[in-house]
Amino acid sequence: MSTINHNRLDKIVADARKAADEREKGYRERALKIYPWICGRCAREFTHANLRELTVHHRDHNHDNNPVDGSNWELLCLYCHDNEHQKQIEADRGYTDSRNNAGTATHSPFAALKSLLKTDK
Numbered sequence: 001m002s003t004i005n006h007n008r009l010d011k012i013v014a015d016a017r018k019a020a021d022e023r024e025k026g027y028r029e030r031a032l033k034i035y036p037w038i039c040g041r042c043a044r045e046f047t048h049a050n051l052r053e054l055t056v057h058h059r060d061h062n063h064d065n066n067p068v069d070g071s072n073w074e075l076l077c078l079y080c081h082d083n084e085h086q087k088q089i090e091a092d093r094g095y096t097d098s099r100n101n102a103g104t105a106t107h108s109p110f111a112a113l114k115s116l117l118k119t120d121k
Contacts, residue, residue: 020063027066027073031056034070041080055081061088 037046037054046054057076058065065072076084 023063023066028056030066030068031070031073031075035073035075038075039077039080040074041076041084044077046077053078057081057084 032051032054037051038044039054040057054075054077057074059072059074062072
């Protein structure tokens with residue numbers, strides 16, 4: 001049985017994180033120069049004070065697809081970005097949006113309301 005070289009693994013993970021951070025910094029800075037500082041979903045506006053809450057979302061979910069024109073990016077606030085990824089996770093698991101369900105309600109909660117409101121005089 002071979003032993004695990006933890007120092008080597010730690011260096012690999014640290015290098016991978018550093019490379020991802022550098023890659024992100026590059027496309028984030030470019031996206032912030034191209035697009036207005038507004039969330040593409042909720043239209044929340046951002047300033048220098050809260051710009052850290054504005055993220056770059058990859059439309060095709062491929063973080064390595066970073067065309068120079070920014071066509072694979074959209075700026076989303078943290079909340080909308082999390083929601084977008086949650087929808088993707090649910091779609092991958094086969095969940096569907098219940099609002100798209102073609103079924104209609106069969107229960108009418110106010111059907112007997114008129115008879116309940118009648119008062120004998």
